[in-house]
Amino acid sequence: MDDFYREIILDHYKNPEHRGQFENSDFSFEDENPLCGDFIHIDICMDDEERVKEAVFHGHGCAISMASADLLLEKIRGKNLEEVKKLSKQDILDLLGIELSPVRLKCALLPLKVVKAAVYQLKEANDKLVE
Amino acid sequence: MNTQLSSTEIKNDFPILNRMVHGGKTLIYLDSAATSQKPVHVIKAMDDFYRHSYANIHRGIHVLAEEATQLYEMSRVKVANFIGARSPREIVFTRNATEAINLVAYAWARKMLNSGEFILLTEMEHHSNIVPWQMLSEERGIKIDFVPVLDDGLLDLSKYKELLDKKPRLVSFTHMSNVLGTINPVKPMTEMAHRVGAVVLIDGAQAVPHFPVNVNYLEVDFYAFSAHKMCGPTGIGVLFGKESLLESMSPFLGGGDMIRRVSLENFQPNEIPHKFEAGTPPIAEAIGFGAAVDYLNEVGLQIINDHEHELTHYALDCLSQLKWLHVLGPSHEYKGGVISFATDVAHPHDIAQILDSEGIAVRAGHHCAMPLHQRFGLPSSTRASLYLYNTREDIDQLIIALQKVKDIFG
Numbered sequence: 150m151d152d153f154y155r156e157i158i159l160d161h162y163k164n165p166e167h168r169g170q171f172e173n174s175d176f177s178f179e180d181e182n183p184l185c186g187d188f189i190h191i192d193i194c195m196d197d198e199e200r201v202k203e204a205v206f207h208g209h210g211c212a213i214s215m216a217s218a219d220l221l222l223e224k225i226r227g228k229n230l231e232e233v234k235k236l237s238k239q240d241i242l243d244l245l246g247i248e249l250s251p252v253r254l255k256c257a258l259l260p261l262k263v264v265k266a267a268v269y270q271l272k273e274a275n276d277k278l279v280e
Numbered sequence: 281m282n283t284q285l286s287s288t289e290i291k292n293d294f295p296i297l298n299r300m301v302h303g304g305k306t307l308i309y310l311d312s313a314a315t316s317q318k319p320v321h322v323i324k325a326m327d328d329f330y331r332h333s334y335a336n337i338h339r340g341i342h343v344l345a346e347e348a349t350q351l352y353e354m355s356r357v358k359v360a361n362f363i364g365a366r367s368p369r370e371i372v373f374t375r376n377a378t379e380a381i382n383l384v385a386y387a388w389a390r391k392m393l394n395s396g397e398f399i400l401l402t403e404m405e406h407h408s409n410i411v412p413w414q415m416l417s418e419e420r421g422i423k424i425d426f427v428p429v430l431d432d433g434l435l436d437l438s439k440y441k442e443l444l445d446k447k448p449r450l451v452s453f454t455h456m457s458n459v460l461g462t463i464n465p466v467k468p469m470t471e472m473a474h475r476v477g478a479v480v481l482i483d484g485a486q487a488v489p490h491f492p493v494n495v496n497y498l499e500v501d502f503y504a505f506s507a508h509k510m511c512g513p514t515g516i517g518v519l520f521g522k523e524s525l526l527e528s529m530s531p532f533l534g535g536g537d538m539i540r541r542v543s544l545e546n547f548q549p550n551e552i553p554h555k556f557e558a559g560t561p562p563i564a565e566a567i568g569f570g571a572a573v574d575y576l577n578e579v580g581l582q583i584i585n586d587h588e589h590e591l592t593h594y595a596l597d598c599l600s601q602l603k604w605l606h607v608l609g610p611s612h613e614y615k616g617g618v619i620s621f622a623t624d625v626a627h628p629h630d631i632a633q634i635l636d637s638e639g640i641a642v643r644a645g646h647h648c649a650m651p652l653h654q655r656f657g658l659p660s661s662t663r664a665s666l667y668l669y670n671t672r673e674d675i676d677q678l679i680i681a682l683q684k685v686k687d688i689f690g
Contacts, residue, residue, distance in 0.1 A: 153633065154688050163689075185629055185645050186659025209659060211627035212689075256629060 153247055154212065157220075162212040167222035169205035178267035179208070180274045182259050187214045191222070191263045201225045201233065204264070211256050213245070218260035220244040225264065233268050236261060238279050285579065285587040287671040293319040293575075294669050305639030308674045313458050313486060313618050313665030314643055315508045318572075322511055325571035326564045337563055338537060338554075352563055355570030356553075362573045363503065364494030365520055372519040372526070372553040373561055377485040378408040380504035380519035381452070383556060384481055385412040387529045388502075393449050395421035400448035400478070402427040402435055402464075403655050404457045407648040409483045413452070427453070429655055433460040433609035440469065444476045451478045455487035459649045459663065460609030461592070461618035463487070466498050474499070479525070485509055489576075489667070490616050491585040495520050507565065512572035516565040519556070526552040533558040584668045588617040591666050595619055595675045602679070604686060608661060617666030620647070626689040628662040634688065638681040 171177075171192035179190035187210030196202035204222040208215075224244060225233050241257055242249070249257055258279040266274035291297050294317045299307045309317060329351065335344035337352045353368070360368040374380040389399070399413050403426050413424055425443050428436045435453075444451075451473040456463045470480045481502040487493055489510035495503045502525070506517040521529075531538050531549050535558035540548040549555045576584065593612040596619065599605065605623035609615055623631075628644035635642050643663045646653045653660060664678060 153637070154630070159688070183650075185627075186653070188659065209627075211629035213629070253629070253633070 155246060158212055158216040158245060158247070161216040161219040165206075165215065165219040167205050167219050168207060170207050171203075171205060176267040176270070178263050178271075178274070180259065180263050180266065182210070182214070182255055185211065185256065187211065187256060187259055189214065189218055189259055189263050191218070191260065191267055193225075193264070193267055198229075200227055200229050206260065206263075210259070213249070213253055214256040214259050217241055217245060217257045221260045221264060230268050233264065236265070241279075285583050285668060287587070287669065290579070290669050291671075293321070295320055295323070297669055301639050302637055308640045308677050310664040310666065310670065310674065310678065311641045311643050312489075312509070312667035312670075313647075313663065315514070316489060316511050316667055317669065318513070318568075319511055319575050321575045322513065322568045322571045326513065326568040329564050329567045334564070336560055348563060351570070352561070352566050355566040355573075358570045358573045359518055362577070363488060363518075363520060364496045366496060367523065369552050370520055370523055370526065372521065372556045373566060374504075374517045374519050374556075375515060375562075376508070376517035377483060377504040377506040378517075380502075380517050381409055381481065381483065382412045383519050383532050384452075384502050384504075384521075385416050387532045387556065388479075388525065389413075389416055389422070389450060390420065391530050393420060393422050396423065398423050398425055398446050398448040400425050400427065400440075400443055400446075400451045400473075402453045403429045404433075404435070404460060404462065404649065404652050405452075405454055406458055406483065406485070407650070409452055409454060410651065426651075429460075429462075429652065432611075433457070433462050434614060435462070435464055435469075437465075437469075441472065444472055444478070447476050448473075448478050450481060452481040452483070454483040454485075455493070456484075456490070456616050456618070457609070457649075457652075458486050458618060459620050459647050459652055459661065461615035461620075462610055463491075463614060463616055466500065470498060470500050486616065486618065490581075490588055492581045501525055507569040507572060510572055511575055512569040513562075513565040515562045516569050523552065526556075529556075531558070532556045535559045537561075579668060587668060588666050588670075591670060591672065591675065592617045592619065594672055595664070595666070595678075598675055598679050602682060602686070604690070605682070608656060617670075618663065619665065620661040620663040622656075622658050622661045626685055628660045630689065631662045631682070631685050634685045635678070635681045638677070638684065640678055640681050642678075 174192035175195045176193040181188040189208035191206045193204040194202045206218045261279045262274045265278040333347040335348045337349040356368045360371045427440045473480050479501045482500050484505040488505040503520040508514040538558040604625045605621045608620045632644035
């Protein structure tokens, strides 16, 4: 368990670097996991070279979903849209560095689902986005 | 008869509670509001039935069919006696409490209620006592009102009185909340509802397993509950209905056993309760259910209730020492052994995961009561729920593990 709540996860949960909101974002999306009530909204701003300049999130959820959001938004900084679209479930697991049960996997993947739905400019997110 | 419950002896009746989890931690099961564990008596009854008497029931002219029919119908009698029904004809076997409520919505309300008429529910209902009515409302234009829940977790009874002035045709509410643990005053509320001519349906899924319920004394019209929350198997539940009401209703599902006679043109429904039991029912489950009722009778439901009451009081006292969390719902006098809590320190998922690593099974989420969580401004909560096999030591372990949550997240 001490492995599960690794320092890196607790740190990003308690002191997130990418928590916030942009008034004028290039891409925005929000979604929830109704099963546990996790909710996340993500705003992404692009720079002149069509790369992610800054991305921020707000919402509420467990340590896994919130840490996953903070780590993911750090990772996409500087990436172009094609690179963001290529991010997968495995990238999230690598960021978190822990094994997850199917239920907790949903928590971990919610931020990626939201980021992808944002950059694909979808009306609704779906699980296929994070396979 | 003993007047106190020996929890060590009781624990030994439940094989699963001897299980170790996560490398040598004894399982502490605090999730009985979701489903209860099974005593060896129930497991054995079902096993014996499959080994010795299994066959399909009704109309079979052979030894096994006769034995199986007799055992199945005997379970109905046991259940009828257990809840004080006047006759086993008033006991309809369903899949679970949810299906029992849907049965009333489909076979009674759908026929009897007209567009614009009212149904009265409460804010503390499980989704199973909200969604069937919303479906009916969409289909038939029936209106739904909700009795509010007060900050202390009790129903607002003065508001209830006011809402009854709108003359609802049906009043349906939970006997005991699966989140707050609140035990609602069913008898006076039923009397009030009857005075305005409403039919009363009670969701007793959290009540029947834990304290004596007598439907005849309560004078309710319908009463729904599930076997799996009261030491019985999954796949079987009960709709109690007053005989005259059941007689007046249309059948539910169509098929075998629910008919008296079928021609290519039409059918004649069977007598109650068979009219509502189409197809091969869960036979072994009914027999396991009967064994569960025997087991609870043997231990004594009042003794179980006293034990849980004392344990709930103890748990609430212990939890009140943890200033970083707050328990939802009323004080111990008004509640059963369902203890949900919320905190800003950690998310319910994280709490449940840390407790699990200590061998403690609790539930995290909205517990199928999203409107109630919205009422308290919470996305979710953590719930520890008690039953006859839980002990003070279980609560002590819970408190120690919660301290660990605080250490990690604090």
